[in-house]
Amino acid sequence: MKAYLYDNLDGDQRLPHDSGKAVDVEELRKLGVHYYRIDNIEGVNKLAAERGYRNRDEITVSPAKMGDVYEAKVKSFFDEHLHEDEEIRYIRDGAGYFDVRNKGDQWVRVQLDKDDLLILPAGIYHRFTTDETNYIQAMRLFKEEPKWTPLNRSGDLDGNPYRKEYVSHFLG
Numbered sequence: 001m002k003a004y005l006y007d008n009l010d011g012d013q014r015l016p017h018d019s020g021k022a023v024d025v026e027e028l029r030k031l032g033v034h035y036y037r038i039d040n041i042e043g044v045n046k047l048a049a050e051r052g053y054r055n056r057d058e059i060t061v062s063p064a065k066m067g068d069v070y071e072a073k074v075k076s077f078f079d080e081h082l083h084e085d086e087e088i089r090y091i092r093d094g095a096g097y098f099d100v101r102n103k104g105d106q107w108v109r110v111q112l113d114k115d116d117l118l119i120l121p122a123g124i125y126h127r128f129t130t131d132e133t134n135y136i137q138a139m140r141l142f143k144e145e146p147k148w149t150p151l152n153r154s155g156d157l158d159g160n161p162y163r164k165e166y167v168s169h170f171l172g
């Protein structure tokens, strides 16, 4: 894992876009974003049980797996959005980037590799992209029903109760 401010420069979303300004785990924690390195599935099972997670699936995001829809999928994952539930991603193979908004509404890019696990709180604005290798395999964990309807920021979400809760808890 490596986190830094996104450089906001033009160019493919899959490039590193590293501004050179590092962001540490403490700063992520203040945004409600938790990072763990876990090299065994028992560790993931324990964390999931503690947090009340009951379901999971595995997704491979790659041209080999997705074929013609790969490019469109990668673009849609990169639309800024939030969820009304916590999002846990455990990287099984490959690599990718989760971008999250910080207190100043800047993008923080979190680079994840195999064995990295990231928890994003409900209501945080974020987006995802593969990197230049165009390959990631991840476990997605969810509490009850899969509830990953992305709510895009372009819709006005200031009144959304999950957003309001996040803002008052972490950005207030």
Ligand code: KMT
Residues within 6 Å of the ligand: 059, 061, 077, 087, 089, 096, 127, 128, 136, 138, 140
């Ligand atoms: C997400 O939340 O955008 C995804 O689940 C993308 C695939 S998981 C690395």
Ligand code: NI
Residues within 6 Å of the ligand: 081, 082, 083, 087, 126, 150
């Ligand atoms: Ni998401």
